Amino acid sequence: MAATTHEEAMKAVEAIFERYLLISTSTKFAGFDKHIMETVELIDASPKGAVTFEFLIDERYTNINGVMHGGAAGVIFDMCTTTALGPLARPGFWDFLGGVTRTLNISYLKAIPIGTKVRIHSEVCQVGRTMAMIRGTMMSQDGKTIFCTCEHHKVSVPTQEAHLQHKVAWDDLWDKDENVEGKAKL
DSSP states (O other), X not given: OOOOSHHHHHHHHHHHHHHHHHHHHHHTOOOHHXXXXXXXXXXXXXXXXXXXXXXXXXXXXXXXXXXXOHHHHHHHHHHHHHGGGGGGOBTTBSOGGGSEEEEEEEEEOSOOBTTEEEEEEEEEEEEOSSEEEXXXXXXXXXXXXXXXXXXXXXXXXXXXXXXXXXXXXXXXXXXXXXXXXXXXXX
């Protein structure tokens, strides 16, 4: 079921985080993106495929110069832009974590000092059966300073069966949608 209200959009994005954390805990996963998924704060989500987060750039994301490392921007954008697909997802269409990255182009505009809390806004610009394009902006909390932007192209791939074993409350809505539409379940 694609989200049709603000509340459903928020729940759709929260469900991505819930499933991710269930999977990472059960598999003892400790990859680059885990800390992001544990600490990024969801501020807003829209049924049109837009999300806004806040995130603290702490020492683990910086380089020796005391500013955010460019590679860190990549993993932060990867996770935060992908979740914008959550409100648009439905059974068999861009389900859990929205496929894989095809390209992620980042433009760095201003260095982000260690200890800065940034706002990340992501918006789906195009989504089709197999490909999607999402734009992201990392800015100051007040929106006055843009630190970097990205254009993220994704390719849809089926969700791993093992990941589908980790159920979240959002699945109940998808199960109801499956019964109505006769489509494959998340």
